[in-house]
Amino acid sequence: xxxxxxxxxxxSYEGQEVNITCSHNNIATNDYITWYQQFPSQGPRFIIQGYxxxxxxxxxxxxxxxxxxxxxxxxxRVSLSDTAVYYCLVGEASNTGKLIFGQGTTLQVKP
Amino acid sequence: xxVVSQHPSRVICKSxxxxxxxxxSLDFQATTMFWYxxxxxxSLMLMATSNEGxxxxxxxxxxxxxxxxxxxxxxxxxxxxTSAHPEDSSFYICSATYGGTSSYEQYFGPGTRLTVT
Numbered sequence: 001x002x003x004x005x006x007x008x009x010x011x012s013y014e015g016q017e018v019n020i021t022c023s024h025n026n027i028a029t030n031d032y033i034t035w036y037q038q039f040p041s042q043g044p045r046f047i048i049q050g051y052x053x054x055x056x057x058x059x060x061x062x063x064x065x066x067x068x069x070x071x072x073x074x075x076x077r078v079s080l081s082d083t084a085v086y087y088c089l090v091g092e093a094s095n096t097g098k099l100i101f102g103q104g105t106t107l108q109v110k111p
Numbered sequence: 112x113x114v115v116s117q118h119p120s121r122v123i124c125k126s127x128x129x130x131x132x133x134x135x136s137l138d139f140q141a142t143t144m145f146w147y148x149x150x151x152x153x154s155l156m157l158m159a160t161s162n163e164g165x166x167x168x169x170x171x172x173x174x175x176x177x178x179x180x181x182x183x184x185x186x187x188x189x190x191x192x193t194s195a196h197p198e199d200s201s202f203y204i205c206s207a208t209y210g211g212t213s214s215y216e217q218y219f220g221p222g223t224r225l226t227v228t
Contacts, residue, residue, distance in 0.1 A: 049216060
């Protein structure tokens with residue numbers, strides 16, 4: 001399974017755009033890139049998933065360069081409620097594919 | 112849609128007793144369920160993968176005789192922590208996946224806080 005590397009922590013202010021970059025140099029052909037959000041004492045929540053180029057949904061955008069060795073989660077105009085841990089995961093594209101969580105990025109949004 | 116529940120949400124037990132945690136997919140049939148453990152300030156650690164009707168696959172270092180997993184139906188998986196000790200105190204989280212979609216998303220339960228005294 002491809003290992004991921006993310007910044008341990010990031011600070012931002014309300015209303016700003018936040019970009020969290022994840023490195024996954026050993027990503028395999030069948031691997032998808034998925035980002036999850038976790039609040040304290042809760043299970044992780046799916047944010048976005050992509051394979052290549054750009055993916056956008058109602059909460060975030062995911063940018064993946066052509067070599068797929070990294071990806072960037074973009075959160076537009078963050079609010080205090082976006083303070084959480086964000087995990088970048090790389091896993092095979094199957095419903096039995098297990099996900100190995102890295103350390104995650106603790107995002108602190110300040111007023 | 113795609114809601115996963117866990118029961119109980121928190122449990123306190125005495126050392127040496129066993130505790131069962133249930134994980135249910137409420138509105139879909141889960142082809143695969145996963146069990147994770149999370150210690151304070153740490154990331155989730157995958158413990159095992161289970162498929163309905165077959166034995167669970169445990170990650171290296173996870174004792175299968177201590178953490179019994181039963182996946183009796185497509186909507187229910189249970190994790191039993193046998194002869195619990197204080198070091199087993201942790202946040203246990205399950206997740207589930209199902210086929211039929213173009214994404215491979217794991218839906219996570221809310222977690223179970225286990226405290227062993």
